[in-house]
Amino acid sequence: MSKRVLDLGPILRDRKTRVVVTCGSGGVGKTTTAASMALWAADAGRKVAVLTIDPAKRLAQALGLEALDNDPRRVDVELADPKGELWAMMLDTARTFDEMVGAHSTPERAKAILANPFYKVISTSFSGTQEYMAMEKLSTLAATDQFDLIVVDTPPSRSALDFLDAPQRLSSFLDGRMIRLLSAPTRGVMKIVGAGFTLFSKAVTTVLGGQMLHDAAQFVQLFEDMFGGFRERAQHTYELLRAPGTAFVVVSICEADSLREASYFADRLRAERMPLAGLILNRTHPPLAKLPLPAAEVAQEKIERSAPLAAAVLGIHTDRLAVRAAELHMRARFDRVHTDLPVVEVAALASDAHDLPALREIGRRMTAA
Amino acid sequence: MTPAEPRATTPEAVPETTPSQPMSTKTGATANGAASGNGRAGSSGPAREPWTNACHRARLHVVTGKGGTGKTTVAAALALTLATEGRRVLLVEVEERQGIARLFDVPPLPYEERKVAVATGGGEVRALCIDVEAALLEYFQIFYGLGFAGRSLKKMGAVEFATTLAPGLRDVLLTGKVKETVTRLGSDNKLVYDSVVMDAPPTGRVVTFLGVTGAMSDIARRGPIHSQAEGVVRLLHSADTIVHLVTLLEDMPVTETLEAIEHLRDADLPVGTIIVNAATVSRLPSASLKPASENRLDKSRLAAGLAQGGITADDAVLDGLAAQAAEHAIRVLDEADCREQLVATGLPILSLPRLVDGGDLGGVYELADRLAEQGVT
Numbered sequence: 001m002s003k004r005v006l007d008l009g010p011i012l013r014d015r016k017t018r019v020v021v022t023c024g025s026g027g028v029g030k031t032t033t034a035a036s037m038a039l040w041a042a043d044a045g046r047k048v049a050v051l052t053i054d055p056a057k058r059l060a061q062a063l064g065l066e067a068l069d070n071d072p073r074r075v076d077v078e079l080a081d082p083k084g085e086l087w088a089m090m091l092d093t094a095r096t097f098d099e100m101v102g103a104h105s106t107p108e109r110a111k112a113i114l115a116n117p118f119y120k121v122i123s124t125s126f127s128g129t130q131e132y133m134a135m136e137k138l139s140t141l142a143a144t145d146q147f148d149l150i151v152v153d154t155p156p157s158r159s160a161l162d163f164l165d166a167p168q169r170l171s172s173f174l175d176g177r178m179i180r181l182l183s184a185p186t187r188g189v190m191k192i193v194g195a196g197f198t199l200f201s202k203a204v205t206t207v208l209g210g211q212m213l214h215d216a217a218q219f220v221q222l223f224e225d226m227f228g229g230f231r232e233r234a235q236h237t238y239e240l241l242r243a244p245g246t247a248f249v250v251v252s253i254c255e256a257d258s259l260r261e262a263s264y265f266a267d268r269l270r271a272e273r274m275p276l277a278g279l280i281l282n283r284t285h286p287p288l289a290k291l292p293l294p295a296a297e298v299a300q301e302k303i304e305r306s307a308p309l310a311a312a313v314l315g316i317h318t319d320r321l322a323v324r325a326a327e328l329h330m331r332a333r334f335d336r337v338h339t340d341l342p343v344v345e346v347a348a349l350a351s352d353a354h355d356l357p358a359l360r361e362i363g364r365r366m367t368a369a
Numbered sequence: 370m371t372p373a374e375p376r377a378t379t380p381e382a383v384p385e386t387t388p389s390q391p392m393s394t395k396t397g398a399t400a401n402g403a404a405s406g407n408g409r410a411g412s413s414g415p416a417r418e419p420w421t422n423a424c425h426r427a428r429l430h431v432v433t434g435k436g437g438t439g440k441t442t443v444a445a446a447l448a449l450t451l452a453t454e455g456r457r458v459l460l461v462e463v464e465e466r467q468g469i470a471r472l473f474d475v476p477p478l479p480y481e482e483r484k485v486a487v488a489t490g491g492g493e494v495r496a497l498c499i500d501v502e503a504a505l506l507e508y509f510q511i512f513y514g515l516g517f518a519g520r521s522l523k524k525m526g527a528v529e530f531a532t533t534l535a536p537g538l539r540d541v542l543l544t545g546k547v548k549e550t551v552t553r554l555g556s557d558n559k560l561v562y563d564s565v566v567m568d569a570p571p572t573g574r575v576v577t578f579l580g581v582t583g584a585m586s587d588i589a590r591r592g593p594i595h596s597q598a599e600g601v602v603r604l605l606h607s608a609d610t611i612v613h614l615v616t617l618l619e620d621m622p623v624t625e626t627l628e629a630i631e632h633l634r635d636a637d638l639p640v641g642t643i644i645v646n647a648a649t650v651s652r653l654p655s656a657s658l659k660p661a662s663e664n665r666l667d668k669s670r671l672a673a674g675l676a677q678g679g680i681t682a683d684d685a686v687l688d689g690l691a692a693q694a695a696e697h698a699i700r701v702l703d704e705a706d707c708r709e710q711l712v713a714t715g716l717p718i719l720s721l722p723r724l725v726d727g728g729d730l731g732g733v734y735e736l737a738d739r740l741a742e743q744g745v746t
Contacts, residue, residue: 299675
């Protein structure tokens with residue numbers, strides 16, 4: 001294969017690399033990948049923080065993350081280079097949002113906002129809030145200059161790169177135009193949107209109830225002066241993501257759906273001119289024994305009765321070759337579209353990774369290029 | 370709009386059903402262990418039949434699972450299985466991801482019921498991708514005569530605004546539309562669909578989604594949407610509805626499944642089966658699993674066995690084969706642990722094999738056959 005290989009070692013070791021963001025669809029091992037990269041860089045002597053979103057329980061325990069606490073904690077681990085440090089945190093979306101509100105308004109106003117019933121909806125279930133807050137937290141951490149490298153895991157987005165789109169969506173939601181229309185449509189406005197809107201406004205009021213719209217209007221009003229601050233902040237984060245010290249890594253497994261998403265991520269990141277380092281093709285199954293398929297198949301059949309265990313071992317081998325052939329096929333299809341995207345394959349571990357030795361092994365495989 | 374009449378009638382990938390010998394190039398690496406044993410379609414069968422009477426009786430099958438477990442594929446396979454013998458089944462998607470269209474290889478589905486596949490024996494599967502905005506506008510049109518203005522309101526973002534303000538409204542609209550399809554009568558006054566299979570939100574969100582009562586606090590106390598929501602609550606808590614949980618035999622999905630079962634039970638929602646997807650079937654005799662997993666297989670014996678098959682294996686090949694066997698054995702043992710946790714719930718378990726190249730339509734048909742073999746009908 002004449003493909004460019006994603007050589008992660010130099011990227012993670014490079015002092016100029018300050019931020020690594022992993023993205024990809026759900027269930028591809030993003031969190032594990034992020035943690036492995038962080039541990040690897042810490043072993044190489046850097047002071048690293050890994051920001052995880054929703055780690056598996058046992059992985060969280062391995063990182064010493066028993067609860068959401070929204071601040072990085074030092075992981076108790078002996079590192080190859082004693083100068084290195086590994087820190088980890090689990091994102092608390094609602095709390096990050098609270099902190100952002102606190103940073104951009106007076107204490108009284110912040111209190112009023114936090115008490116509004118809509119705030120809870122927005123800070124927990126507005127689609128994209130989690131992604132937005134992951135980036136907000138990244139931005140805050142990066143600003144402290146406390147770490148050499150921050151590795152961020154992104155939530156499994158339902159679609160696309162929500163962390164890029166959410167700030168815009170949230171501010172257009174909160175900019176108050178719609179709520180003013182709904183709560184008090186004035187004449188001037190009516191001329192523009194037409195009579196249909198009165199009916200719509202009535203219908204919405206019937207469905208949602210007047211009280212709700214009232215609360216919403218109040219909420220939007222409270223938020224109004226913060227917009228400037230929010231926008232600026234979002235812009236700042238966006239610039240941080242585009243800066244040369246950032247590297248995006250797309251993670252995928254070798255399956256059609258996951259690669260389709262990966263393809264989308266890669267295109268979108270490039271369109272936004274985000275520094276895309278490459279693709280990690282996770283959990284692949286390269287054969288460990290050099291034994292061609294036809295010979296294995298013939299032998300398997302021949303010794304089925306006389307040497308059942310050897311036949312079973314051959315069966316495992318032929319299965320593996322079949323899986324590998326499918327993986328290579330998928331990969332070839334992906335490569336045809338993304339000819340210049342560097343790729344590194346990380347062979348699957350036998351078990352789920354939930355301790356530091358397993359993370360180290362993944363780190364080793366990831367950087368073996 | 371391109372007509373969505375599918376080319377998906379009898380894909381060449383549908384295998385001859387050979388339950389006792391599930392190895393084919395298509396099935397590849399693994400086969401369906403627990404799956405292949407018993408189970409004749411249609412029979413009320415022995416007590417351990419996973420497709421219980423409650424499953425038989427239900428008409429709305431809610432399929433949930435953690436992201437990445439193959440929930441959409443399994444929902445589609447279940448719909449195909451239920452559509453055998455000339456029945457008509459609707460497969461509903463509620464997350465607007467167009468996963469069904471991709472799976473059945475048809476253009477993105479509009480907010481409209483379209484035939485996507487024909488089942489063995491002539492039944493058919495129709496699919497619907499519910500568009501929340503369209504569903505809300507549909508209500509407004511029916512109850513407020515607000516048809517023509519709909520499109521411009523949508524453009525202005527007014528509908529998105531309303532559903533964002535009240536996320537519960539979104540769920541009420543989605544479940545409301547599903548209820549409508551479950552209870553719809555044709556001109557002959559008979560139910561239009563024999564079954565409806567819903568590709569539901571993932572386990573983390575499904576209880577909130579189905580717990581419509583909670584969502585109703587988001588909407589006004591009166592009015593047509595409210596009374597419809599009450600009807601949805603009745604349906605979801607009736608014998609007409611059953612929830613199936615798709616999982617892989619891995620830590621995270623199993624943990625989430627167990628949590629979801631607890632929450633579903635607390636919410637008094639009927640849980641039907643656990644559907645294990647992508648299970649590995651042991652190639653090794655059970656006595657060899659442990660030694661193989663610790664890479665303690667007798668290599669000289671292995672070499673002798675291979676020699677009988679005409680393979681002269683050097684040390685590198687022997688080590689490689691043993692390492693592969695170790696990975697396989699570890700995987701099988703881990704999966705057995707996971708399965709044990711699932712068995713402890715007392716729920717019936719259906720098992721589907723990992724398909725080597727299963728992300729396509731042929732894979733869906735194959736999984737449908739596997740479900741049928743385990744008594745799903």
